[in-house]
Amino acid sequence: MQTSAASFFRQGGRAVDSLRPVRLVRDYVAVAEGSILMELGNTRVLCNASVEQTVPAWLRNSGRGWVTAEYGMLPRATLTRTPREAERGKVSGRTQEIQRLIGRSLRAVVDMEALGERTVVLDCDVLQADGGTRTAAITGACAALAIAFERMVAAGTLARSPLKQLVAATSVGVVEGVTLLDLAYEEDSQAEVDMNVVMTEDGGLVEVQATAERTPFARERMLEMMQYAQQGIEQLLAEQRKVLG
Numbered sequence: 001m002q003t004s005a006a007s008f009f010r011q012g013g014r015a016v017d018s019l020r021p022v023r024l025v026r027d028y029v030a031v032a033e034g035s036i037l038m039e040l041g042n043t044r045v046l047c048n049a050s051v052e053q054t055v056p057a058w059l060r061n062s063g064r065g066w067v068t069a070e071y072g073m074l075p076r077a078t079l080t081r082t083p084r085e086a087e088r089g090k091v092s093g094r095t096q097e098i099q100r101l102i103g104r105s106l107r108a109v110v111d112m113e114a115l116g117e118r119t120v121v122l123d124c125d126v127l128q129a130d131g132g133t134r135t136a137a138i139t140g141a142c143a144a145l146a147i148a149f150e151r152m153v154a155a156g157t158l159a160r161s162p163l164k165q166l167v168a169a170t171s172v173g174v175v176e177g178v179t180l181l182d183l184a185y186e187e188d189s190q191a192e193v194d195m196n197v198v199m200t201e202d203g204g205l206v207e208v209q210a211t212a213e214r215t216p217f218a219r220e221r222m223l224e225m226m227q228y229a230q231q232g233i234e235q236l237l238a239e240q241r242k243v244l245g
């Protein structure tokens with residue numbers, strides 16, 4: 001039996017098409033070239049941008065730069081302690097997938113020739129997880145990257161910022177037949193459909209990951225989820241602009 005959107009109750013009385021409270025804290029780590037603490041409800045991700053004066057071997061003497069990401073979750077970011085991946089001796093498949101997603105999302109909005117032969121590493125560390133950590137990481141990492149580029153321009157290291165436009169991401173899902181924007185963990189764990197959307201400032205799509213957990217979903221549902229996602233991402237972009245001034 002499906003629940004109507006009007007009668008669906010979310011924690012805190014949040015509307016089905018509303019984000020959790022969003023906060024971006026600039027310069028959370030003073031020594032990083034760019035740093036953002038990204039808060040999305042009870043999900044908190046620390047995003048730091050580090051600039052290295054080198055590039056991968058296959059980019060040497062090309063005049064082009066590179067942007068990459070690393071993602072990790074602190075042992076007590078969840079309800080029970082998760083061992084550090086270093087203890088296991090390998091990075092999990094989930095971590096690799098998320099790192100690649102963050103890297104792809106940021107590379108989509110960076111002019112690598114304007115960056116020159118430098119590498120920007122975006123470290124995204126989950127301090128507390130309550131759903132949407134990968135999308136929060138993308139949104140926070142973009143702001144951290146913008147800050148790093150802003151400082152390089154101010155220092156005369158770059159003639160202009162290589163950041164072509166902002167990018168942000170959010171989750172959408174279907175729970176009890178109702179489409180919901182920005183799922184918290186409790187909602188995500190029981191979702192019939194789960195989707196992550198990465199979108200640029202001009203409305204371009206970088207990535208759409210949608211999965212039916214139990215039964216297939218209709219094209220009309222997909223369009224509704226995309227509408228919710230765009231609405232949420234526009235709000236996230238506004239928060240990025242606010243913290244970037």
